[in-house]
Amino acid sequence: MSINPAMDVEKAVRSRYSEGAKVAQEALCCPSSSYDEKYLAAIPQEIIDKDYGCGDPTAHCEEGQIVLDLGSGAGKACYIMSQRVGPNGRVIGIDMNDDMLALARQYREEITRKIGYANVEFRKARIQDLRLDLEKVDAWLKERPARSAADLTALESYGREISQTSPVVADNSIDLIVSNCVLNLVRPEDKSKLFSEMFRILRKGGRAVISDVVSDEDVPDHLQQDPELWSGCISGAFREDLFLKAFEDAGFHGIEILKLDDKPWQTVEGIEFRSMTVSAYKGKQGPCYEHNQAVVYKGPFSAVQDDDGHRYPRGARIAVCEKTFNLLRNGPYRDQFSFIEPHEAVASEDAVPFDCKRTVLRHPRETKGVDYKVTTEAADCCGPEGCC
Numbered sequence: 001m002s003i004n005p006a007m008d009v010e011k012a013v014r015s016r017y018s019e020g021a022k023v024a025q026e027a028l029c030c031p032s033s034s035y036d037e038k039y040l041a042a043i044p045q046e047i048i049d050k051d052y053g054c055g056d057p058t059a060h061c062e063e064g065q066i067v068l069d070l071g072s073g074a075g076k077a078c079y080i081m082s083q084r085v086g087p088n089g090r091v092i093g094i095d096m097n098d099d100m101l102a103l104a105r106q107y108r109e110e111i112t113r114k115i116g117y118a119n120v121e122f123r124k125a126r127i128q129d130l131r132l133d134l135e136k137v138d139a140w141l142k143e144r145p146a147r148s149a150a151d152l153t154a155l156e157s158y159g160r161e162i163s164q165t166s167p168v169v170a171d172n173s174i175d176l177i178v179s180n181c182v183l184n185l186v187r188p189e190d191k192s193k194l195f196s197e198m199f200r201i202l203r204k205g206g207r208a209v210i211s212d213v214v215s216d217e218d219v220p221d222h223l224q225q226d227p228e229l230w231s232g233c234i235s236g237a238f239r240e241d242l243f244l245k246a247f248e249d250a251g252f253h254g255i256e257i258l259k260l261d262d263k264p265w266q267t268v269e270g271i272e273f274r275s276m277t278v279s280a281y282k283g284k285q286g287p288c289y290e291h292n293q294a295v296v297y298k299g300p301f302s303a304v305q306d307d308d309g310h311r312y313p314r315g316a317r318i319a320v321c322e323k324t325f326n327l328l329r330n331g332p333y334r335d336q337f338s339f340i341e342p343h344e345a346v347a348s349e350d351a352v353p354f355d356c357k358r359t360v361l362r363h364p365r366e367t368k369g370v371d372y373k374v375t376t377e378a379a380d381c382c383g384p385e386g387c388c
Contacts, residue, residue, distance in 0.1 A: 039080040042114040044107050051076040054233070054275035055211025055259065057178035064088045065175040068201065070127040070210075071095055071182025075104030078120050079111050081178070087117040092169070096126050096134060123168050127179070128186050128194040130201055131163035169201045177201070177208040181275075184212055184236040188224075191238075195250035202282040205330070208252070211277040213265065214240045223268060234266065237273055244278065252280035253307040254332040281331055284308065288321035289351035292342035294362035295320055295328055306333070311359045319362035321354035342367045 035056055040048060051074055058080045061067050065085050069078050072093025082091045095101050104122050112118040124134040137159060146152050177198050186194050198208055215237045229235040238246065240260075247255045256279045264272035284307065297304055297312035305311045306328075312318050317340065320328070329339050340362075365372065 035080060039083050042083065042111055043076060043079050044110065047074045047076050047079070047103065047107060050074045050103065054181040054213050054265065055277045057180055057209040057211050057277060058084065060178070060207075060209040060279070061085055061089075061176050066090045066092075066173065067176045067178065068092045068094060068169065068174045070177060070179035070198075071185070072104060072122060073097075073100045073182075075107070075120070075122065077178065077180055078104070078122070079107075082111075082120045083115055085119065087119060089119060091120045092174075093120070093122040094125050094127055094130065094168070095122065096124060098124070125168040126190075127182060128190040128197060129163075130169040130197045131167040132159055133162055133166065133168045136162050136166075171200055172203045174201045175203060175206050177206070177210070179208075179210045179212070181212055181233050183210060184233050184238065186236065188236070191246065192249070195246050199250045199252065199282055204283045206282050207279060208247070208282075209258070209277065209279050211259075211275060212243065213237045213273050214243050214276045216240060216264075216272045216274075217270075219271065220269075223271075229268070234268060234273055240276065243276065247278065247280040248307065251285065252282060253284040253327065254279070254281040255307070256280075256332055279332065283331075284323070284327055286323050288323055288354040288356040289348075290354040291322040291325070291346040291351055292362075292366050293320055293322060293325040294318060294340040294367055295325065296338040296340065298336055298338060304336070308356060310356070312337075317362045317364065317367075319354075319360045319366070321356055322351070324356065340367055343369055343372065 035058070039058075058077050061081045061084045063084070063086045066089065067081050067085060069081070069091065072078050072095045075093055078091045078093040082089075085091060093104060095104070101122050101124055108118070108120060108122075111120075124138075125132060126134070137155070140155065140158055144151065144154070146155050183191070183194060202208065213233045216239070218239055219235055219237060223229055224235045226235055244255055244257070257276060258279050259275070259277040261274040261276070264274045266273045294317040295312065296317055297314050299314045301314065303311055303313040306324075308324070310318070310320070310324065325339065328334065328337050
């Protein structure tokens with residue numbers, strides 16, 4: 001059987017996962033066994049049995065965070081993260097499948113009693129459109145069934161209105177986005193929008209940790225026409241390098257492969273499909289101002305280059321703007337650099353624009369001050385093991 005992905009992918013996925021909510025599907029993705037057992041104790045076995053994924057992004061959430069799970073399914077990841085973020089945090093699960101949403105919600109009160117607090121909710125939406133509330137659309141259609149072109153126009157107008165006035169997920173509202181083997185289920189023409197939506201909802205400094213199945217080669221058209229392969233996380237898989245590029249194109253930085261399986265989960269016609277977990281941050285956008293700061297790349301490579309084209313030769317004091325200085329100091333790069341602040345801070349009102357399109361050495365006198373003439377005694381460097 002073949003399908004037109006642009007028309008029927010969503011139908012194939014919805015059907016496969018509706019069945020997966022009723023009867024456990026062993027062939028549906030490749031569930032991870034790395035989950036911490038102490039968090040599973042509060043979760044009913046039915047949810048555990050009907051969990052489908054290829055990694056464990058839940059390990060990256062922190063206490064107090066607001067976390068969103070794209071394609072939350074039976075809710076296993078959400079209920080794990082609810083315990084990790086604690087009573088001061090919040091977890092939102094997004095799914096478009098009614099059967100999966102019903103299963104996830106069925107046990108919410110029971111799990112709440114076990115862990116002692118309620119901080120999980122599930123919302124119905126497509127992961128590539130985190131504005132449109134599909135439960136509001138369902139309610140509208142129940143009262144006003146679409147039987148004509150005029151009805152359809154009215155429905156579309158209602159959808160635009162609620163997307164703007166009451167989006168499912170607001171702009172800049174999420175600390176961490178996770179997803180487990182779901183992005184590959186989205187139609188090819190919607191994938192760019194999917195990454196844009198992730199970027200929209202993350203707060204500045206927020207992070208996405210996504211586990212998905214990727215391929216080592218392009219997936220040919222005839223495999224993309226197979227509904228079983230689509231719903232089984234194969235046909236829609238990103239090629240490894242293009243998965244990373246999708247984050248880059250959406251404006252993310254600090255993009256890093258946290259895990260790439262050595263062995264493929266499945267091989268189809270010689271193409272290997274394996275699990276990859278990627279981390280990416282939001283926050284590099286904004287103006288660049290001069291504060292006389294510098295960074296020194298510590299190695300081990302002779303030089304590295306960041307997402308904005310800044311090149312950092314090993315051991316060299318490189319001039320950076322305040323924005324880049326803070327990104328490097330507070331983000332995933334922080335252990336790779338030494339950070340040099342000026343002896344006298346530059347006030348924000350005195351800072352001038354900084355040209356971030358070039359790589360320039362920072363002379364020590366720029367940081368210390370031209371008139372810096374201090375002479376000191378030798379510092380006491382002795383410790384328990386003697387002087388250096």
